[in-house]
Amino acid sequence: MEVEMLGTTTTKTTxxxxxxxxxxxxxxxxxxxTTFICEExxxxxxxxxxxxxxxxxxxxxLRKITNPEICS
Ligand SMILES: [Zn+2]
Numbered sequence: 001m002e003v004e005m006l007g008t009t010t011t012k013t014t015x016x017x018x019x020x021x022x023x024x025x026x027x028x029x030x031x032x033x034t035t036f037i038c039e040e041x042x043x044x045x046x047x048x049x050x051x052x053x054x055x056x057x058x059x060x061x062l063r064k065i066t067n068p069e070i071c072s
Contacts, residue, residue, distance in 0.1 A: 029042060
């Protein structure tokens with residue numbers, strides 16, 4: 001699955017953005033506040049059970065996003 005990155009593919013002119021979760025440059029994804037989550041990680045997170053160790057990892061990564069200012 002994680003094969004075709006940094007390859008020779010220049011099909012997309014958009015440089016992409018750095019995903020906050022996998023920390024790779026991806027072209028497709030969503031924006032959360034000022035950060036970017038790639039499509040794959042977004043799907044992974046949605047599909048990951050809260051008991052899954054990976055879920056904790058996602059939460060940890062997402063904690064970078066939440067800013068003290070945002071708390072109401
Ligand atoms: Zn990602």
